[in-house]
Amino acid sequence: MRIAAIDQGTTSTRVLVADSNGGADIVHSVRHRQHHPKAGWVEHSPEELLSNLNACIEAAGTIDAIGIDNQGESCLAWDAESGEALSPVIVWQDNRTADLLKNLREHGAEELTLSRAGLPLDPYFSASKLAWLLTHNDRVKQAQRAGTLRLGTTDAYFLDRLTGRFETDTTTASRTSLMNLERGEWDEDLCRLFGVPLECLPEIRPTVGEFGSVGTIPVTASIVDQQAALYGHGCRKTGDAKITFGTGAFALTLTGNQIVRAPEQGLLPTVAWRIGNDITYALDGGVYDASSAVEWAGRLGLYSDLSEISTFETPPAISQGLAFVPALSGLACPHWNRGAGALWVGMCASTTKGDLCQALLEGVALCTSEVIAAMMDRVNVTDRLSVDGGLGRNVYFVQFLADVLERTIVTQRFHELTAFGCAALASMGLGSALPEYKNASTVFHPCQDKATVGEWKARFAEAVTRSKGWR
Numbered sequence: 001m002r003i004a005a006i007d008q009g010t011t012s013t014r015v016l017v018a019d020s021n022g023g024a025d026i027v028h029s030v031r032h033r034q035h036h037p038k039a040g041w042v043e044h045s046p047e048e049l050l051s052n053l054n055a056c057i058e059a060a061g062t063i064d065a066i067g068i069d070n071q072g073e074s075c076l077a078w079d080a081e082s083g084e085a086l087s088p089v090i091v092w093q094d095n096r097t098a099d100l101l102k103n104l105r106e107h108g109a110e111e112l113t114l115s116r117a118g119l120p121l122d123p124y125f126s127a128s129k130l131a132w133l134l135t136h137n138d139r140v141k142q143a144q145r146a147g148t149l150r151l152g153t154t155d156a157y158f159l160d161r162l163t164g165r166f167e168t169d170t171t172t173a174s175r176t177s178l179m180n181l182e183r184g185e186w187d188e189d190l191c192r193l194f195g196v197p198l199e200c201l202p203e204i205r206p207t208v209g210e211f212g213s214v215g216t217i218p219v220t221a222s223i224v225d226q227q228a229a230l231y232g233h234g235c236r237k238t239g240d241a242k243i244t245f246g247t248g249a250f251a252l253t254l255t256g257n258q259i260v261r262a263p264e265q266g267l268l269p270t271v272a273w274r275i276g277n278d279i280t281y282a283l284d285g286g287v288y289d290a291s292s293a294v295e296w297a298g299r300l301g302l303y304s305d306l307s308e309i310s311t312f313e314t315p316p317a318i319s320q321g322l323a324f325v326p327a328l329s330g331l332a333c334p335h336w337n338r339g340a341g342a343l344w345v346g347m348c349a350s351t352t353k354g355d356l357c358q359a360l361l362e363g364v365a366l367c368t369s370e371v372i373a374a375m376m377d378r379v380n381v382t383d384r385l386s387v388d389g390g391l392g393r394n395v396y397f398v399q400f401l402a403d404v405l406e407r408t409i410v411t412q413r414f415h416e417l418t419a420f421g422c423a424a425l426a427s428m429g430l431g432s433a434l435p436e437y438k439n440a441s442t443v444f445h446p447c448q449d450k451a452t453v454g455e456w457k458a459r460f461a462e463a464v465t466r467s468k469g470w471r
């Protein structure tokens with residue numbers, strides 16, 4: 001048995017082929033363009049993503065099933081008859097609907113979104129992006145009048161184009177702010193609130209099962225990338241948690257069949273996966289910019305090779321009073337402040353490029369520690385945290401993370417856990433199970449005293465306060 005898992009993420013599309021002999025490897029990976037037509041706007045080309053997906057399927061060779069994981073909240077509009085995209089993909093990071101949401105918040109609408117979808121009013125989620133398309137895009141309006149409009153997250157568009165099935169899964173639907181979290185169905189009141197016609201949305205299906213076929217190959221799993229990573233890390237019990245350091249940093253903790261609501265902590269209850277009729281929930285907290293902040297620093301010329309910023313001779317920058325707040329797209333959990341601006345604070349004439357990079361890495365770790373602290377208020381998060389993603393290979397970063405989380409961190413040698421989780425679910429959809437993957441891991445233990453870490457966090461909290469509402 002050979003399974004192809006396509007990881008369609010924010011910066012790339014990659015395919016992992018896993019087989020029944022225990023093999024698992026990425027066989028093709030391609031980056032796509034990021035379009036920024038205006039400040040705060042982030043778009044992808046639907047056709048480019050689709051063509052990358054097709055290239056991945058082609059590169060996978062002979063396979064028995066396909067699983068697809070997606071970038072979550074990113075969404076678009078397309079035409080039911082021609083399949084043609086009517087809009088670009090509006091990416092989860094896109095901020096264009098901030099004013100619309102401010103207005104809804106002032107009219108007291110957040111109570112409804114929190115109680116039904118579990119989500120605050122933030123441009124992150126798909127609902128306001130779809131509302132924006134319905135009011136600002138003439139082709140979308142025309143298709144709506146003609147009765148051929150389809151709206152959805154990227155998974156629904158890919159499935160429609162690849163298999164002819166207009167479907168999404170419960171995890172992805174839970175990121176739109178249009179789904180009733182308890183029932184796992186579209187919520188009429190939420191659709192009315194955002195002006196999104198329910199009849200234009202895809203059918204919500206379990207995460208594992210039938211999503212049609214690409215040629216003769218069945219698609220047997222569809223899931224959000226973060227949830228796929230949660231599965232790929234082997235998290236199965238309440239309190240099991242992982243952090244993926246991709247474009248952003250996303251921490252998810254399993255909460256079993258309980259929806260844990262934590263609006264005061266700024267955490268998001270979400271669906272981990274739905275198998276048959278059983279919904280497993282998780283609590284999610286994200287930092288919008290992690291690797292994206294590191295890449296940005298590279299573009300600014302602060303380093304030329306990642307190896308330059310994986311060890312430092314100097315003590316932590318924060319201990320010298322230099323802090324960086326990675327709010328390039330604003331602050332998510334626990335602050336939810338889209339107006340926050342990224343900043344370095346505490347520079348002096350002797351500050352070097354290396355110091356700035358050191359502070360940047362620490363800033364991502366310190367933001368993540370705020371997310372885990374918020375989670376600890378609501379769930380008993382496991383003492384050993386498993387991390388993956390590009391920054392998981394930066395030794396300085398992971399050790400600093402262990403210090404500020406005051407927990408043991410485990411990294412894996414094979415770090416394609418998002419695609420691997422997706423492959424495992426797709427294999428389940430085929431009625432079989434992939435053999436357990438023997439992954440060598442490295443363990444990082446916290447080695448700073450509590451008082452020192454407390455001082456660092458207090459200093460960082462001051463920097464975060466300054467960054468809020470800056471833009």
Ligand SMILES: O=P(O)(O)OC[C@H](O)CO
Binds near residue numbers: 092
């Ligand atoms: O595509 P990634 O890995 O940056 O993850 C995107 C997140 O799922 C957005 O919520």
